[in-house]
Amino acid sequence: MQKDFHYYATYCAAYLAGYTHEESMDICYSAQFVDLCSETLLRKIKGPEEAATTQLQIEMVEARTDVAGLRNITRIWSSFHFLPYDLYAEKKKVSKRYLNKFRLICDTNSDLLVETVKLAKDSSLQAAGVAMHVLADTWAHRYFAGTPSLVINNTDYYFYELVPAEDGSFTERPVQFKHNPSAPDDPEKGIYINSLYQSNEKSIMNLGHGRAGHLPDYSFARYKYLPAWGNYCEIVKDNPSDYMHAFCQMIYALKYLRGVNESFEKNVYDTDAVRPWEDEIKAMLGKRQLDACEDWLKFAEKLSGREVADFDIEKYQSEYTEAAVKDETYLGRFITAALAQKNMVTYSIFKSGSKLAGESIVNKKSPFIDKLSEAAKKRREER
Amino acid sequence: MDQDEIIRSRIRKHRNTLNILGTGTMALGIWNVIKFIIGLISTPKEILDELFAEQIYTDNMMLLILILIVLLGGSMALYLYAGDRARAEGRGKKRRSFYIGVVFLLSLMHTLSALYIVITLLSGYDIRESVLSIIVAVIVDMTAAITLAEMGWSAVMIRKYQRMAITEK
Numbered sequence: 001m002q003k004d005f006h007y008y009a010t011y012c013a014a015y016l017a018g019y020t021h022e023e024s025m026d027i028c029y030s031a032q033f034v035d036l037c038s039e040t041l042l043r044k045i046k047g048p049e050e051a052a053t054t055q056l057q058i059e060m061v062e063a064r065t066d067v068a069g070l071r072n073i074t075r076i077w078s079s080f081h082f083l084p085y086d087l088y089a090e091k092k093k094v095s096k097r098y099l100n101k102f103r104l105i106c107d108t109n110s111d112l113l114v115e116t117v118k119l120a121k122d123s124s125l126q127a128a129g130v131a132m133h134v135l136a137d138t139w140a141h142r143y144f145a146g147t148p149s150l151v152i153n154n155t156d157y158y159f160y161e162l163v164p165a166e167d168g169s170f171t172e173r174p175v176q177f178k179h180n181p182s183a184p185d186d187p188e189k190g191i192y193i194n195s196l197y198q199s200n201e202k203s204i205m206n207l208g209h210g211r212a213g214h215l216p217d218y219s220f221a222r223y224k225y226l227p228a229w230g231n232y233c234e235i236v237k238d239n240p241s242d243y244m245h246a247f248c249q250m251i252y253a254l255k256y257l258r259g260v261n262e263s264f265e266k267n268v269y270d271t272d273a274v275r276p277w278e279d280e281i282k283a284m285l286g287k288r289q290l291d292a293c294e295d296w297l298k299f300a301e302k303l304s305g306r307e308v309a310d311f312d313i314e315k316y317q318s319e320y321t322e323a324a325v326k327d328e329t330y331l332g333r334f335i336t337a338a339l340a341q342k343n344m345v346t347y348s349i350f351k352s353g354s355k356l357a358g359e360s361i362v363n364k365k366s367p368f369i370d371k372l373s374e375a376a377k378k379r380r381e382e383r
Numbered sequence: 384m385d386q387d388e389i390i391r392s393r394i395r396k397h398r399n400t401l402n403i404l405g406t407g408t409m410a411l412g413i414w415n416v417i418k419f420i421i422g423l424i425s426t427p428k429e430i431l432d433e434l435f436a437e438q439i440y441t442d443n444m445m446l447l448i449l450i451l452i453v454l455l456g457g458s459m460a461l462y463l464y465a466g467d468r469a470r471a472e473g474r475g476k477k478r479r480s481f482y483i484g485v486v487f488l489l490s491l492m493h494t495l496s497a498l499y500i501v502i503t504l505l506s507g508y509d510i511r512e513s514v515l516s517i518i519v520a521v522i523v524d525m526t527a528a529i530t531l532a533e534m535g536w537s538a539v540m541i542r543k544y545q546r547m548a549i550t551e552k
Binding site: 156157158226231232233234 | 388391392393395396399474
């Protein structure tokens with residue numbers, strides 16, 4: 001997903017869940033920051049590089065694709081952008097190596113998603129933001145895996161966009177993929193940019209939804225294609241519907257994190273909270289535009305009656321670099337939340353018998369674990 | 384997954400096979416011609432001696448060249464025709480079944496070619512080429528035969544599944 005959903009839509013979801021304007025701003029900033037917290041940025045602010053939640057294009061170009069490099073890539077992308085659906089999925093007549101990758105395929109309403117949301121419970125607003133980013137991406141990035149793999153993430157010429165006609169029906173139009181990263185996508189002509197085909201299984205071009213370009217991140221897109229893992233079965237992706245589900249589920253999850261709901265369960269969506277604005281939201285999601293920030297911003301300001309500031313990547317950086325106790329700064333809390341999320345997912349993948357994200361142990365005596373618990377206790381007392 | 388989707392997925396699988404192997408068949412046809420021309424340029428006497436008696440090709444060079452061009456062109460046209468039809472069907476366009484016969488015929492020709500080489504080798508006939516190049520020729524012929532047979536098989540299976548889909552409706 002893009003800034004329009006991770007930042008502005010998350011703000012709206014937080015506000016509808018009952019958070020104040022200021023709390024909603026903290027949550028949505030954190031959600032959007034997940035897409036920007038790279039090793040480069042962390043190096044700049046002298047933060048721990050292990051807390052990286054994304055990789056810039058330049059970092060990916062230079063990334064090693066040896067075992068250590070692939071594990072690092074998988075840890076980041078599986079933890080924050082392609083949360084695995086079923087780490088114990090079975091598939092007949094496949095090798096263990098293939099099965100490990102198959103099990104990293106992202107989909108919605110997974111056990112790991114429940115763990116992600118519960119991890120943010122009684123924690124910081126930044127943790128809530130991280131959880132909302134992960135939750136939203138499970139809807140956009142479903143059917144792709146957060147590890148470089150041709151046999152999982154590849155697509156081919158069988159890729160059709162379902163373009164809505166005026167009478168409500170849909171026409172199939174073949175998607176033309178081009179490889180010019182500097183050219184914008186052209187939804188009117190059905191021309192989109194995707195990553196170059198690389199026959200090397202572990203090429204970075206085969207990470208995530210690169211082979212489908214930005215289509216999964218456009219809320220208006222409806223398309224069908226054959227995923228490489230699907231044995232020629234067709235997947236029909238309806239982004240307007242998926243994004244609406246993501247929005248409703250975010251509200252439900254945020255209400256749980258606020259303490260309104262007692263539990264967070266799979267396949268539950270707070271459609272009641274959205275009902276008064278359903279048509280407006282559907283119109284925004286269905287509008288064929290590459291960037292819906294303006295529309296979501298107007299909606300957000302209408303909801304809260306407050307100005308929603310544009311995302312500024314440098315907003316909290318000086319606070320972090322100048323602080324003596326970094327953990328209590330905004331970015332400090334974000335880093336703590338990111339590390340917790342990454343550790344949880346990495347450990348889950350390792351526990352399932354896969355080393356694609358590397359080895360992982362739970363050190364119950366780690367001061368990091370104690371610090372997490374202390375921070376959570378303190379925030380509970382403050383409330 | 385319901386029965387309809389299973390049938391559709393199998394049709395897609397075979398279409399994908401046709402698309403890939405169709406491209407390979409066209410490349411094979413072009414390569415056969417290139418290979419022959421390279422052989423004619425580098426070792427003309429050996430090539431021509433295999434085909435004709437020396438007196439014939441010495442007296443009627445131009446006519447023979449013309450005949451060779453026609454035969455090579457015809458051979459390449461067959462491969463290109465079969466490959467192109469397969470690719471088109473692989474992309475979902477409807478095509479008549481005549482090309483399937485051509486595909487199986489080409490497969491048979493490659494099989495016979497490989498068998499001929501093996502029989503010639505086993506019979507102790509004096510072959511001028513090295514054993515290695517003979518083995519390579521057999522492998523290439525058998526690979527081409529299997530590829531073409533698989534392509535024909537995929538085309539047949541598409542028709543079978545399409546009939547199944549219509550019957551079930």
